Amino acid sequence: MDAEAVETVAGVVRLLRRAAELAWTQADASGPRSSHQLLALGIDAAADEASCLLPRRARLDGPTPVGDNTAELLASAEQLLRWICVVGAPTRLLGLRVLVAELVWEANTGAGT
């Protein structure tokens, strides 16, 4: 991945981490058997996958993304990924985009709502 793509994926990691934080807050507030846990864990997994795509030296710190809506943050992450998921992009990157798109769907329609 070139420097621009690394920067973009780092932005995706920050968005996903913020979305996961919000999803966990919602899950914890909903009580012990909240089904929000599944969505939150899925976002965590996507954030882990995104950070694994980056070289070890890549810096993940930066401004915390603005917004307090999990679905919107996920949609922003998916939009960023769309810009770098061109033909010939690494398979794992394409897989990450599919994963995040599924989470957007889940957050809008499923247990995350």
Add this chain to the structure above:
Amino acid sequence: MPARDQRTVGELLADSDALSRDTLLDVTPSQGPAMVRAWSPVVQSAAQLWAVLPPVSLAAPSGPDLMVRLRGLGQGIARSTAGHWPGPGPQDQRLLEIASNLLRARDLVERYGRDVQPTGAETRADIAAARARVIHTLYVGAHGTAVALRDYANDLRDCLREDIHRRRPVGLRPEAREIQEAEAMLSRFEVFEQLAAGYVAAHPVTGSVLGAVYPTPPPSRLQSALTAWDIQAHRTLAANPDAPDLVRIGRVQALIASAAAVVTEAAGEKTEIDPDMVERITGTLDASQVAWSRLATRWGELTSQDGRADPALSRAASEVRAAMSATACTATGWATPDQIAGRVDLKRALKSLHLSMVGAVDIAHLAREVAATDPTLTAPARMIAMRAQGEAEMAREQGVTAYDGRTWASPGQIAANQVIPLPEPARRGLVNLTNDVIASCNRAAATAAPLDPSDCAATKAPVDGGRRVRGASGKKIPGADPFTRGPRR
């Protein structure tokens, strides 16, 4: 040089369908004209693919070909686009990508699928699925474009009203003619959508139509996922774990406790277990879930932005999540008892989850050891300063004065929020929270032990090396060591 496109026809069609859904997920009014401009290539490439796809049956078609009509509509839209509205300009990249996918699929069918005949049931179903996907892509794409156009027209109308109100110069206002053109185009897309909707209603894009059959999860999936998780959690904890690893472990264990409670309730409803037991067991499982969640939250506070979880642990966590979804979830939350009973053998699932809860005791003990002794643990200085001070004050209330007058991070470290080693009081807070987890897991395992004929529940659960186990409050926890002594790790 870009890599060769190696997608199959099925994958190209699935990607096109997903892209058309994207147009609905991400609608902005300004995209309307760009989507109209890109629509003609989509319809033309769909028609070209449609023409080379083999027929669904060898019999002569019973009615007119829908694609001929759709193609005609698409050509009409193309003429209006070039001649009237919206005129030349940027085109929507998602729709262009759909067009490119469909053309690539046409090339593949032409090259490799010429001799396919609808003789067998499977082949017929496959062809029907491909045709259904093509029309569905057009249907959703047309709907997405119509939604964007409606937003665009409404946006212009609002803008015009505002400009008239503010008496802006006429030349700077949106033209009423453009609003009319956009609405006229919108009605044409609605016609297109309705025509395609007829075909979609008759040929619904379901999993079975697409050949994408989602079988019930194999009985061993949940058990395998939980076993793999247990092994991986132990491995990660044994190899200098970081705070993100402890967060992930806490979160997954909390999810397992929740799922165990849901499946236990389902088993109770289906009279697989005694209703009195259900209440006792779910109560302890809920307490365990809360304890794990609190611990995960505390570890989460100590995670720096650059922290990364062990990839193997993340993979195992993903598999647990997938197995839980397949076993006990629907698109809208937890599945009903009937749904869960229809998917898995309740007793077997319950046993797997219960065994995992027993294993959780061991994981909690390891997490406690990490919190108490791991020398490599670090955390951001600001959070350490805050947490360590709070814990030191709590220790003073309990008569421990060893931390009085000490500072845990220098002003420079706090200013830069430097990542520094975890000091003793911060560890103390984590240890106390982990003691709560151990106590709640022990209670959950002990309460559910009668469900499991094996004696594994009684052989696990090491007790803190003979020391008294204290909770976050610092008090001795009743039930924290219900078993006299277990194997020490």
